[in-house]
Amino acid sequence: MWTADERHLAVGFDFGTTNSSVAIAGADAQVKLASFPLAGIETQSFRSVLYFEQYKTSEGHKRAHSLTGPAAIEHYLQTDEKGRLVQSLKSHLSSRTLTGTEVFGRRYKLEELISRMLSDLRKHTVNQFGKQIRYAMVGRPVRFVGAETDEDQEFSVARLRAAFALAGFEHVDFEMEPVAAAYTYESTLDHDELILIGDFGGGTSDFSLLRVGPEVRRRGRKPEDLLGNSGVGLAGDAFDARIIRKLVSPALGSDSEARSLNKLLPAVPAWIYANLERWHYLSFLRTNNVREILRSARIRALEPEKIEALIAIVEEDLGYQLHQAVQELKFALSRLDNAEFRFRGAGMDLRIPVTRTKFESWIQEELAAIESAVDTLLQSSGIKPSEIDRVFLTGGSSFVPAVRQIFESRFGADRIRGGNEFTSVAHGLALRAAESLRRG
Template sequence: MGTAADRHLAVGFDFGTTNSSVAVVDGAGQVQLASFPLAGAETQSFRSVLYFEQYQNSEGAKRTHSLTGPAAIEHYLQTDDKGRLVQSLKSHLSSRTLTGTEVFGRRYKLEELVSRMLSDLRKHAGHQFKNDVRHVTVGRPVRFVGAETEEDQEFAVARLRVAFALAGFENVDFEMEPVAAAYTYEATLDHEELLLIGDFGGGTSDFSLLRVGPEVRRRGRTAADLLGNSGVALAGDAFDARIIRKLVSPALGSDSEARSLNKLLPAVPAWIYANLERWHYLSFLRTNNVREILKSARIRALEPEKIEALIAIVEEDLGYQLHQAVQDLKFKLSRDQDAEFRFCGGGMELRIPVTRASFESWIAEDLQAIEGAVDSLLRSSGVEPGAVDRVFLTGGSSFVPAVRRIFETRFGASKIRGGNEFTSVAHGLALRAAEQLRGFGVSWFPSRA
């Protein structure tokens, strides 16, 4: 590939709520995905997490060290004295109220936290591909989590651009994530198709309807080839939250009461359990204020053992373990009609039978929102379901049977395709970057915020 630092490499960068990945187009026009060390092996998915720990240097002064991605997860799991694990930062980009957080006495802006992950990804990709990666095509959702207006969308994009600049990137172009996934699918075609893309991430579900195929590539893309986009700010994280609410929170006292002035009141404020449902807020519960609230609740609670378990979950920062248990349950329910939720940690052990039907009832409102986004896209584009040639689904939640049924019902099971569910966006972004370097085709999304 060459080693010139100033040579523009076609790089696709998928910074995700849960996982991130990087891809490049090599000299032969082939897409290569960056790989990252994990437990003695390699993975192409870089967990979007940031871990801080504090240590004393040889002079006894306290210092803070940070790790990202797979290395952060491994270190966090191996360390008895837990530091601070921060997750799902992408979900905060549209929020004007969450500007940052304090870690070990230092205030970090959100853009700075994100940039630490992006910087490590850039350096790792640069080392693997022997190129100082400075120019990149980046994916963005159709609708950011929490964005209610177009101004919120632009605010999120602007913050993401700042984070990339802090991480050492000099030029950043944005493309819709479902459009990027369409590039991946299009590379397999020898004919033209009207394609609907469903991209299910951790925080958003995004959809695009577009014409793809070798003839489109040959003549050059036009704005008319993209018939429309739609999205909803929920996906895998929302499904996880329902499982936490129904299975975990009750075991941690969400339904428990405490005696106060001869009255029975909720033992713990509901907002603490609401934050427990959101992986990207779990680490933020480790504050003195929350500690005092839980300590008082444990004294007054009629079921103090449940509050004690909640305290352990928060103090031991067991969000990752909870997340893994939930992911395991979702995987089992995608395969079987019945499964068992298992979690052990914080002095508690949960073993709860769950049916697929129950899980689908918990996420019914989320499924309706996804259906609404798909139907809205078809209406706004003036396209009947029968006119869609193929549906390509990507992202982890595309495996959920109830999600797939949304598309099978409208388009027919024979039209559904999938593949490379965790890396297809990065793969397509690299192909899009290669087009941009050749000056080929139009930009379907403004590259400058």
């Protein structure tokens, strides 16, 4: 049996591809965010990462355990013998081929891996607020990464639901992430508006067009207040992958050739670099097969030092550090017209200047896909840009100027608002949970 308190606890849970957050709305619609310690300071977003490491018991037996969030990253960086660090798990929910993975000789289903993170977040929130949590309003993208059909979408939701059940939630409801962000924006309004929300995360870019405001709330929401949603399964992770492909992989020999029977051929097969683009796949490259390919490539390559650097990246498992360097470049280019990509390690000291224009040319395809999702939403709902009162942009990738530009060119800078980039979805989910509990 649930106590009345448990039944009425409005919990919003945003399990993000890169960052997760949890919020609780009180009876007075005041929202409190769960906070997590990170290097001595409190933060309200929890990195969605999982780290498995092996240790020896006092009897000398090898055992493995896992850590999540900031603790996972700290442990990973501190230990010499690296375990397995995994991230962006949400992006695999639609994949029927990725059922799970083996870590230190044990198989884990994807739902179990995700539930490890959800369970820690839940425990943390329970401790912080001193209340038992059995129910949550959970965010979902409009379109999951890789989902092509309605069945793929349902499959993804079912797996996410299973992960929440494994983490101890007895019941969850789902709400579209951009709709949740709209609740956060709405809480700042003193009049009704027709708004377009754009939420750009690590995995997905999601849009909703809806009417919100105090009058809408007072008269009660109607289905027609939501004019439509659209989404595309790419965002910040896809931008990072482009930086790797265009900047990092060439430094590691992706354009290099090797001599083979008087012909010049690519020194290293392209699929090896494809694994580099998603850094948490890098650990899959530490196999004898890959070692053999790289050893023989180094001997035949016209630029052996580049293959040498690739070998060192793989052997020293520097995927995380490489990815950090990529992120720093991307963040700097959100602020500046020019920045320098810097990476030291694997016998390299890379310093490569990059202009924002260059970066924007690398992500043209992604930007076009985002534009098309926005235009499709406007067309299908029959709304002209001039009818939209405000555009609210949120999520970490909304900091990318080329992403903002898509909206500035359609709606003008004056109509664009932003904010609470990493917490607006959880905050709005808590408000959404409170509303649905009030309605019973």
